[in-house]
Amino acid sequence: MPDGKEVGKATQGDRSRALAKFVGVGVVLALILLLTSVTSLPVSQAAFPGQNGKIAFASNRDSFHGQIFVMDADGSDQTRLTFASGNDGESAWSPDGAKIAFSTNRGLGNEQRIWVMDADGSNQTRLTAFNSGRPSWSPDGSKIAFFGVIGGDAEIYVIDANGSNQTPLTSSAGDDAHPSWSPDGSKIAFSSMRDGNWEIYVMDADGSNQTRLTNNSAADGPPDWSPDGSKIAFESNRDGNFEIYVMDADGSNQTRLTFNTSDDWNPAWSPDGTKILFDSDRDGDREICVMNADGSGETQLTDNSAFDCCASWQPLYDFSGFFPPVDNPPTLNGVKVGRAIPVKFSLNGDQGLDIFDAGFPVSQPIDCAASAPLDDVEETATAGSSSLSYDATTDQYVYVWKTDKGWVGTCRQLIVQLNDGTAHVAYFNFAK
Numbered sequence: 406m407p408d409g410k411e412v413g414k415a416t417q418g419d420r421s422r423a424l425a426k427f428v429g430v431g432v433v434l435a436l437i438l439l440l441t442s443v444t445s446l447p448v449s450q451a452a453f454p455g456q457n458g459k460i461a462f463a464s465n466r467d468s469f470h471g472q473i474f475v476m477d478a479d480g481s482d483q484t485r486l487t488f489a490s491g492n493d494g495e496s497a498w499s500p501d502g503a504k505i506a507f508s509t510n511r512g513l514g515n516e517q518r519i520w521v522m523d524a525d526g527s528n529q530t531r532l533t534a535f536n537s538g539r540p541s542w543s544p545d546g547s548k549i550a551f552f553g554v555i556g557g558d559a560e561i562y563v564i565d566a567n568g569s570n571q572t573p574l575t576s577s578a579g580d581d582a583h584p585s586w587s588p589d590g591s592k593i594a595f596s597s598m599r600d601g602n603w604e605i606y607v608m609d610a611d612g613s614n615q616t617r618l619t620n621n622s623a624a625d626g627p628p629d630w631s632p633d634g635s636k637i638a639f640e641s642n643r644d645g646n647f648e649i650y651v652m653d654a655d656g657s658n659q660t661r662l663t664f665n666t667s668d669d670w671n672p673a674w675s676p677d678g679t680k681i682l683f684d685s686d687r688d689g690d691r692e693i694c695v696m697n698a699d700g701s702g703e704t705q706l707t708d709n710s711a712f713d714c715c716a717s718w719q720p721l722y723d724f725s726g727f728f729p730p731v732d733n734p735p736t737l738n739g740v741k742v743g744r745a746i747p748v749k750f751s752l753n754g755d756q757g758l759d760i761f762d763a764g765f766p767v768s769q770p771i772d773c774a775a776s777a778p779l780d781d782v783e784e785t786a787t788a789g790s791s792s793l794s795y796d797a798t799t800d801q802y803v804y805v806w807k808t809d810k811g812w813v814g815t816c817r818q819l820i821v822q823l824n825d826g827t828a829h830v831a832y833f834n835f836a837k
Contacts, residue, residue, distance in 0.1 A: 649696075675718050
C-alpha cells in the first residue's frame with residue numbers, strides 16, 4: 406500500500422479505483438489503514454458556529470491500527486479515545502460538541518462502517534450496515550451525511566442520527582464522496598469524479614440542484630464550509646502539489662493559502678471561523694497543523710514519528726454569561742429561600758432543550774465570602790418544579806431554579822453544565 410506521499414501523487418484513475426474498492430476511511434496512516442488513494446482528499450465536515458473546543462484526529466502512534474485521539478486547541482493534552490482491534494479513521498463532531506461520528510473497519514477487512522460515540526469515547530455504537538465512511542453532521546444534529554458503496558460507485562447518503570431512514574442523495578456515473586453540510590443546513594458540498602477529475606459540487610440538502618463549483622484538470626479536494634457559510638476551504642494539486650485553498654461559497658475567488666514544497670491536505674475550519682486545521686508532511690511524516698483563516702501564522706500541533714491526520718474541531722456552545730436577574734461571578738446573588746429564580750442565558754440560537762449534561766444543573770454549598778459583592782435578585786418566579794424553556798424573541802434560555810427553604814443562612818453555587826462539557830457557575834446567598 407502506498408504511504409502518505411505516494412497517495413498525494415496518485416493518478417485520477419488510481420483514486421477512482423481505490424475509492425470504489427476501499428471506500429476510503431480518509432485516514433492516510435502508512436501501511437495500517439485501508440485508505441483510498443483518492444485521499445489526499447481526506448475527511449471534511451461543516452464547521453458549526455460556536456467557540457473552539459477540542460480537536461479530534463487519527464493517529465497510529467500507540468498501535469499498528471489507527472485510533473482516534475483528542476487534544477486541546479493548542480496541541481496539549483493529547484488523549485486516546487478508541488482502543489479497537491480495527492482501524493478507526495475519520496471523525497466528525499456533532500454540532501453540540503457532545504458526540505463524535507467516525508468510520509471504522511473493525512472486523513470487516515476492506516469494508517468500513519460509521520459509528521458514533523460520546524465525546525469522551527464512551528457508548529460506541531454502529532450506525533450503518535454497509536460499506537460507508539466520512540460522516541458529516543447536519544447543523545441541527547438530527548442527520549448524518551456520508552458516502553457509501555452498494556455494488557458500484559460511491560454515492561452520497563443521509564441517515565438519521567440514530568442510524569435509521571437511510572436515503573441516497575446522488576446517483577452519478579462517477580464516485581461522489583466527502584460530503585460537508587453547510588452551517589445553515591440548506592446545502593451539502595461534496596467531491597465528485599463524474600466529470601473525470603475530482604471537482605467540488607454543491608447541492609440542496611435533499612439532493613436537488615447539483616451544481617459544479619470548481620473546474621480544472623487537477624484534483625480539487627473535500628470541501629469544508631466556514632462557520633458563517635460564506636466560504637469553502639478545500640485542497641488542490643493544481644499548482645503541482647497539494648495545497649490549501651479557499652473560495653466563496655458560489656465557487657468564485659479561489660485563493661491559495663499554503664505555499665510549501667510538501668503536501669498540505671484536509672482543511673477544517675475552527676468553529677469561531679478564525680483558524681483552519683490541516684495535515685502536512687512537511688516534516689517527513691503526516692502531522693496536524695493550524696493557521697489563521699487568511700493563511701498566516703502556521704503552527705504545527707503534533708510532532709511524532711507516527712501518522713497524525715484528519716482533524717476536526719469540536720464546536721462549543723456560544724455561552725456569553727448569565728443575564729439579569731442573575732449576576733455573574735464573583736457577585737453573590739442575594740435571594741430569599743424557597744423562591745424560584747429565572748436563570749437566563751444564551752447559546753446563540755435555539756439549540757433545543759436537550760442541552761444539559763446528565764445530572765445537571767446542580768447546586769452545592771459554598772463559603773459566603775465577605776469580600777464578594779452582594780446583589781439582590783430583583784426578579785423571582787412562582788415556586789414550583791425546576792424547568793427549562795427557550796424564548797425565541799430574546800434568544801434566551803430560561804432555567805427556572807426552585808430553591809429550598811432549608812438553605813436559609815447559607816451560600817450555594819449553581820452549576821449549569823452543558824452537554825458540550827462546559828460548566829458555568831453562579832453564586833447565591835440565602836441569608837434572608
